[in-house]
Structures are given as structure tokens and as C-alpha cells.
Amino acid sequence: MEADMHLTHNAIALEPLLASTSNACGASLLFTGTVREHNEGRPVNGMRYTAHEPLAEKALAEICREAEQQFAVATCHIVHRLGELRLGDISVAIVVHSAHRAAAYEASRFAIEALKARVPIFKQEFYTDGDARYLDGQTLDAAL
């Protein structure tokens, strides 16, 4: 994974994300989403994430820049994993570095909500009974 990429087919390493702070920043916030063993009451044993990668990369970069500008935080970076994930694997990590904590919380929350609304990534859930389904999601606001 290159430093400025937002999508990866490999396991997400948190240490490099956390290390990328500067001494100007007093607050850091790391959000991670992981594959849960249950969803809507059904036992899950894995996930598969796919994406329309060129647009997903661009949308993630835009969300990071918007978060930085709207909340005046020094850095917002998002990494989303694609491919097959097992229970406990990290699907998404969002790190925000900021001089003050209030902005860090707001920027991080903005970024995850925007990701879920605007980035062409698709989650397929696999259940322990062998069934699989794509989760319903949010319709992109274009070309309807």
C-alpha cells in the first residue's frame, strides 16, 4: 500500500497510521471497523468487500480533504480494505490528528458517515449457515 492510497487488499497495519502525527497535534483519534460475529441476529463468518476503485479512491481522498478543511484538523486519513475478510479483521481505519480534541471527534465522525454515504464500496456478508448476501446501503446521489 502506498502512503497516499486509501484502498488496500492487504491487512491494515495501524502502527504506521498512528505514527504519522506531528508535535503540533495534541489529539489523535483512530476509528477502526472490524468484522463482527453477528449482524442483525445472524451469525457471520466473513465478509467480502469490493469497490469501483478509481472513484472510491477519489471519493476517499475528497472526504479526507473535506474533513481537514471543515474541522480545521491537521490530518485525516482513511484506509479501507477490499477482498475477503475474516472475523475480527479490520475493514476500515480512520485516523485524525488535531491540535484540539473536539475537532478530532467531529472530523472522524464526519469521515465515517461520509464514507458510508458516498464511497462505492460494497459489502457481502457470509453466514455460518452457508448463505451470503450483499448488505443494503445508501444510494449515491447522481444519475437517478
Added chain:
Amino acid sequence: MEADMHLTHNAIALEPLLASTSNACGASLLFTGTVREHNEGRPVNGMRYTAHEPLAEKALAEICREAEQQFAVATCHIVHRLGELRLGDISVAIVVHSAHRAAAYEASRFAIEALKARVPIFKQEFYTDGDARYLDGQTLDAAL
């Protein structure tokens, strides 16, 4: 540092905090506070944190339990460092593991605000010009 302790005189290691999730939790949030190179316009070169340790330990444990109960999150854990810290050192880490993200953000924010209002920890800032001062803080609501 013992697993259930909240105060430490050693560097805070993030990996053990992050690793302590379970597969029931889809969202994790790690807040870290670090020593900034400026505060209120003055160049800083270090901090010293002291605490009335027996009460600080108890108050931090109470805040964690309150965060878990009020926001229905699986785990909230706080670690605060004491002693001499240099620029970039982590002074506090708060990790929350939760089934859903909204509760994780709320519980984490609650925990850091409660820490700043209720825990007898005292920050002394050292400036590059050789000056030092205790930061003003929040008065504990008792025995006034």
C-alpha cells in the same frame, strides 16, 4: 502496568489496548493525547503530570464503568501517564470497543471530558524559555 490499572509511570503502549477487542465489537475508537510543542502561543518542551493516585485510580475506573453503562459499549479503558513527558509523548489513551460506532464516539468523548473534570491529575508545563507553570483546570465539586 497491570491490565486493570489506569495510571502508569511508563510510556503508554497502544498495541495491547487495541488488541483487547472481541469479535462481538464492530467499532473501536482510540483517543490519544500527546504533548504539543505549543500551548496558548508559548513553545513547550515538556510536561510533568502528578496525581493523587488512590483517588485518581478510583475515579478513572468509575468513569470507565459509567461510559460502558451509559452508552452500552462493551469496553472503555483509560490509561493516563504520570511523571516527566517529552514532546510527542502520549499522556492519555482511551480505547472504546462497541458493537456500533455512534456509541463508541459518545462514550469516548464522555470519558475524556469526565477525566478532565473529575480526576485529580495535575499538569505542569515546561517552556523552552525555562519557565514552568501548572495549567489552570477544573475545580472538583466537593468540600468547597
Added chain:
Amino acid sequence: MRISLIPYGPLVGVLGEPPLDLELEATDAQTLLAELHQRFPALEPWTQRIACACGDSLLGPHSAIHDGDEIALIPPVSGG
């Protein structure tokens, strides 16, 4: 003209594995979607829920479609 469609997520189950090369009359994203819904009635659950993209650009309803374009068909998104 000839368009290469790339369905994503649950749309793969309806339209098949990409790419899907079709002769279409549509000249913009809106009419392309209308034509697809007509040809593939199984797309009915996704009425008003598919967006189109070309490369890294999301297409508006009146964005032009050109011969040879690769058009991504984007159902509701569920990242995170």
C-alpha cells in the same frame, strides 16, 4: 453504440460478471439506465438506486455516454 458495463455488488447477480458488452441506443446516463431497466426486468428492485460512473467520475443524469465507454453500475454503497 457499444458500451461495456461493469456492474458491482448485488448487480453482478442480476447482470452477470463484468464486463458486459451491450449495444445501446442511450446517449446519456439517464437514458442508459432506463434502457437497462427495460432490458433487464430483474433490475426492478434497484429502480432509482443505481448510479453510473466512468473511471473516477460519477455521472449526472445528462452526462454524455460515448461509444466504447466503460460504465460502472453502482448500487447502494455499504462500505465501512
Added chain:
Amino acid sequence: MRISLIPYGPLVGVLGEPPLDLELEATDAQTLLAELHQRFPALEPWTQRIACACGDSLLGPHSAIHDGDEIALIPPVSGG
């Protein structure tokens, strides 16, 4: 009675390094603070801003003080 005081933070600068053993008349936290303010006028900036604790317990205004107690004097807190 004899009380051992443990000032914290900026109170160390006013009262000196702990422990500070004093003969006091006070029998609860409120009167202890009043007596300290009278003896140490330099505490004036902390009027209404000091809390008392004994071990892991914060003391209310009317919490009793006993001979030999170690009482923590807690100025405004600034952790984080």
C-alpha cells in the same frame, strides 16, 4: 489534632513539599480549609477551588477529619 496534609500541583508552591504536618482545630473538611486559608494567605487564589480527599475518597464539606489523617489538598484538575 495532628493532620498530615498532602498538597498537589500549584499548592506545593504555596505550602511546600508534602507531607506537611499541622496541629489543627478543624474537625471537618470545610473548617479545615477555612483554617488553612487563614494560616496561609497565599492560598487566596484557590479560595473555593480546593477539594479534600482521604485515600481514595473525596471528602464532602462535612466529612469528619480525624487525628492522624492524611488529607490530600486537590487544586483544580488538569489531566488529559
